[in-house]
Amino acid sequence: EVKLQQSGDELVRPGASVKMSCKASGYTFTDYAMHWVKQSPGQGLEWIGTIIPLIDTTSYNQKFKGKATLTADKSSNTAYMELSRLTSEDSAVYYCAWSFDYWGQGVMVTVSS
Amino acid sequence: DVVLTQTPPTLSATIGQSVSISCRSSQSLLDSDGDTYLNWLLQRPGQSPQLLIYSVSNLESGVPNRFSGSGSETDFTLKISGVEAEDLGVYYCMQATHAPYTFGAGTKLELK
Numbered sequence: 001e002v003k004l005q006q007s008g009d010e011l012v013r014p015g016a017s018v019k020m021s022c023k024a025s026g027y028t029f030t031d032y033a034m035h036w037v038k039q040s041p042g043q044g045l046e047w048i049g050t051i052i053p054l055i056d057t058t059s060y061n062q063k064f065k066g067k068a069t070l071t072a073d074k075s076s077n078t079a080y081m082e083l084s085r086l087t088s089e090d091s092a093v094y095y096c097a098w099s100f101d102y103w104g105q106g107v108m109v110t111v112s113s
Numbered sequence: 114d115v116v117l118t119q120t121p122p123t124l125s126a127t128i129g130q131s132v133s134i135s136c137r138s139s140q141s142l143l144d145s146d147g148d149t150y151l152n153w154l155l156q157r158p159g160q161s162p163q164l165l166i167y168s169v170s171n172l173e174s175g176v177p178n179r180f181s182g183s184g185s186e187t188d189f190t191l192k193i194s195g196v197e198a199e200d201l202g203v204y205y206c207m208q209a210t211h212a213p214y215t216f217g218a219g220t221k222l223e224l225k
Contacts, residue, residue, distance in 0.1 A: 044205065044217070044219050045205060045216040046216070047215065047216070061212075100164055104161065
């Protein structure tokens with residue numbers, strides 16, 4: 001069974017950074033792309049970017065360049081996303097999604113002083 | 114960026130009723146490889162999105178066959194033949210042909 005287990009919800013100060021994880025199991029981690037998607041409160045879905053663990057290649061939505069950094073650790077089957085210089089606009093739920101077929105449970109990030 | 118326009122924004126249905134959701138794209142979603150990367154997702158209340166249909170009309174494993182997708186180029190439709198209570202939630206179309214990948218604004222399916 002494919003499972004994507006994301007790290008816990010985060011409360012962070014404006015200007016800080018946050019790094020979240022997405023641990024994959026039930027499939028070969030390097031076989032497919034891992035996508036990251038943002039869902040703002042009451043809003044729809046936005047694609048942030050994609051990492052292909054096999055070749056460590058990333059592609060980003062221009063909107064999130066400089067904001068999000070995607071990495072992957074093949075040894076632990078875990079993908080990471082770091083968000084930097086956080087503002088209230090970054091308060092949202094963030095999902096990892098394996099090839100869009102399977103989705104993690106989401107990480108709620110709240111940016112507040 | 115590709116804009117996906119979903120209609121209607123809200124859909125009220127009774128159990129057993131058949132309904133359709135439209136998704137129109139601002140550009141053709143036919144890729145140079147011959148595939149059309151238009152997917153349909155369902156997000157139930159309090160849950161993560163789940164993939165229902167990929168590449169226009171292919172049913173994801175485990176998804177009931179009352180769901181079907183059709184369309185081409187810029188016009189796509191999701192049909193539910195006989196709504197069940199578990200189908201309630203927000204439906205999104207999304208395209209993965211052109212970067213950045215984009216999503217429609219969603220169609221909320223409610224019980225009448």
